[in-house]
Amino acid sequence: MASQAAGTLLERPDQFFIGGEWIAPSSDAMFDVISPSTEQLFVRVAEAQAVDLERAVAAARKAFDEGPWPRLTHAERAEYLRAMAAEIRRRAETIGTVWTSEIGVASWMSGQIGSMVAETFDYYADLATSFSWVEQHEPRYSPGAAAGYLVREPVGVVGAIVPWNGALGMSAWKCAPALLAGCTVILKASPESPGGPLQLAEVAQAVGLPAGVFNVLTADRAVSELLVRHSGVDKISFTGSSVAGKRIGALCGERVARCTLELGGKSAGVILDDYDVEEAARHIATYAPVLSGQVCSSLTRLVVSRHRHDRFADALSSAFREIKVGDPFAAETMMGPLAMERQRARVEDFIAKGRAEGAKVAAGGGRPQHLERGFFIEPTVFANVDNDMTIARQEIFGPVVSIIPAESEEDAIAIANDSPFGLNASVFTNDADRAFQVARQLKAGTVGHNWFRTDFSIGFGGFKQSGIGREGGVEGLHPFLESKTVILDGIPTRI
16 A cells, blocks of 8 residues: 655654744653554654643743734734645645545545645635624713724634544634634644644744744643643634533633534434435445545434335445445545544444444445455445434444434434434435425534535534534634724724
8 A cells, every 4th residue: 555654744743833943842752653554653743741732832822922923914914824825735745645644534535635725724814804803883872982893802822622533624724713813823633643733833834924823732632631721721622522522611611711612423314205315325425435434524324214214225335335445545445444443443343333232234344355454444334223222322433324214204303303413414305495494403503405515614513512613614713703892982093
């Protein structure tokens, strides 16, 4: 399987980016990043200790409290974002190679990540001139006042914690709006996939971001918790599991720190009776291989009328068997391995529970026989699943879907909503009016029509245990701002 030495891809994996420069870690502790397709060492990266975190927080705090960054105009900060976008595009090929090497994402997808991340920075740069940073209002309860203003200012120092599955993309959706707002950032990378954040640090240095504005380190849970608890950090932006999110939310609540939480999902696809089941199967199978199913918003519960269940199960199973699993660097590969050995073990444990609780494996369910090395798993379809089964209640984070029979359209909607999660959903129907009506009944942060759909340019986030707040779009800028009301006796000449 093709790969490339990390030494030719990452400039400083053994250091942290703090205060505008690469610095040596305080200890010799390292994380080993294992390539999931070869099971061989890809890179060793420095592991941050408490003292390293303190240095990062101090640098970000100083840059916000004393530095020029929050005092620049939004247009001036936007120019830095545009420069970062251009530098990311220049590095796009290397960025994609690192992502595939770290977690096994197929090259057809990793080849797109550089341009997607660059577009994120350009998108927020455009908001510098179109967003309402200051709004004038007529005071209603302030006698004698001439004018009132709603002013949006940066929240302060941001701790951004990103997951291993889409580290660079998630970093962009957190850091780009935070930087535009005038915040300074400490980006905490996952030990399993630090490459994307480290490359973003290289970009920040290349474009000359002021010292301390953007800081990157890789840490495990103990040091991550110190970041969440730190009084010098004004806001936490976290993407990850609901279990970790609950802990972070509780810690932020203790000191009333701002936080946004983008958490797990168990998303439902509701297939109405007017929609062809073979077509639905093809659409679902098209997106099933994305990140080997390690996507929080994946449609993993597929709800269909009982009288059409068997036909849909046959169609989906046939489509899943056509998914080519193999070397993620090969052009013909549709799905690579799972990211880690422990992740494959987790998925296999869920498959075993599904069997034990009475669900039928209609496709997959094991390791691909033609692959002797790597953390591979077959795309798996469970049929005749009850919504109370473990595989229907808990997030598996792998290429495993459950088909759940429903007695009626109303029952299908009830099943879709009967979940502790509410991140994503889709409605399959030929009637757009009907799709919209059903979408309004589904308790999910995003509802697509006839496909797996999400769109960060509009907004992304969940109901219930799928999180708090939104990322992407204008909605994703607001969490990095504090609103201030200013009431004046006169009209200022400059705003």
